[in-house]
Amino acid sequence: MVHKTVTTTAEFLRSWDARVNFLMADECAPFSFQFPPTQQIVERLVREEKTTGITGQLRDTGDRGNAMEVFRGMSFDDLMATSFQLRYPDVTVLDRPGDIFAGFTQQVLEPWKGYLLEHGFTWDRCYALARVSGPNTCTGYHMDRSNVLFWNVCGRKVFHGFRDPDRWVPLAQANQGREAQIMPEDLSDEDVLSYEVDDNTLLWNHLLTPHWVDAPELTFGINFSHGGLRHNGRLCRYEQHLYDTLGRNPNEAWHPETSSAVFQEKAARH
Numbered sequence: 001m002v003h004k005t006v007t008t009t010a011e012f013l014r015s016w017d018a019r020v021n022f023l024m025a026d027e028c029a030p031f032s033f034q035f036p037p038t039q040q041i042v043e044r045l046v047r048e049e050k051t052t053g054i055t056g057q058l059r060d061t062g063d064r065g066n067a068m069e070v071f072r073g074m075s076f077d078d079l080m081a082t083s084f085q086l087r088y089p090d091v092t093v094l095d096r097p098g099d100i101f102a103g104f105t106q107q108v109l110e111p112w113k114g115y116l117l118e119h120g121f122t123w124d125r126c127y128a129l130a131r132v133s134g135p136n137t138c139t140g141y142h143m144d145r146s147n148v149l150f151w152n153v154c155g156r157k158v159f160h161g162f163r164d165p166d167r168w169v170p171l172a173q174a175n176q177g178r179e180a181q182i183m184p185e186d187l188s189d190e191d192v193l194s195y196e197v198d199d200n201t202l203l204w205n206h207l208l209t210p211h212w213v214d215a216p217e218l219t220f221g222i223n224f225s226h227g228g229l230r231h232n233g234r235l236c237r238y239e240q241h242l243y244d245t246l247g248r249n250p251n252e253a254w255h256p257e258t259s260s261a262v263f264q265e266k267a268a269r270h
């Protein structure tokens with residue numbers, strides 16, 4: 001079976017360094033959070049300086065630039081009448097009393113990081129981004145240089161990847177720049193692995209695997225980005241390749257305050 005839901009830690013440890021995306025639940029979802037209604041999140045994020053915006057519709061998404069100026073000052077209804085996507089880079093900034101993500105660090109980020117540590121993982125960076133996708137929007141086809149735990153919080157999305165990612169993007173090409181990341185034209189339905197995700201669904205998206213995500217309706221979600229994720233000191237195969245190719249660790253200088261070492265130091269002090 002290609003569609004897979006990983007529900008035990010033992011299975012997660014067997015699956016995290018594979019290539020085919022999977023859903024996560026039960027033991028592998030050691031947190032929950034009561035988010036405010038998505039409208040309230042949209043209205044808050046559209047006012048935030050650090051929010052970036054994406055315009056465009058399905059398959060025609062201006063994914064590369066920041067279109068936030070188009071959306072500033074727009075009401076929720078106006079936004080819903082256009083094609084909008086919002087990205088907010090660090091959920092913990094809005095974790096303050098009375099704000100939309102109050103309590104997130106304690107209720108979500110710390111349990112997740114604690115879970116990883118408890119089971120032998122370390123990382124160079126790990127943080128949570130927020131993402132809102134308006135109706136009939138899509139991400140472009142792309143690969144990420146991080147392992148991503150994709151948490152679809154509210155609304156319906158379709159997360160597309162491949163049944164055999166290595167056939168379409170072998171290791172040697174996986175690490176090319178965004179310009180080289182173009183959806184192959186000769187795809188058939190059987191080549192694509194699509195997960196329909198609904199409220200409160202978690203999906204593990206492997207580093208450097210091609211994917212694109214459709215949002216037929218308004219959705220809100222959280223992405224946990226992991227750089228330099230190691231189990232018992234070992235990177236996943238593709239990230240090891242990335243390090244070998246670059247000749248250095250691309251993660252160390254990137255949000256070092258979110259590393260497992262810093263997390264452990266803080267935990268030891270409390």
Ligand SMILES: [Fe+2]
Pocket residue numbers: 142143144211
């Ligand atoms: Fe992605």
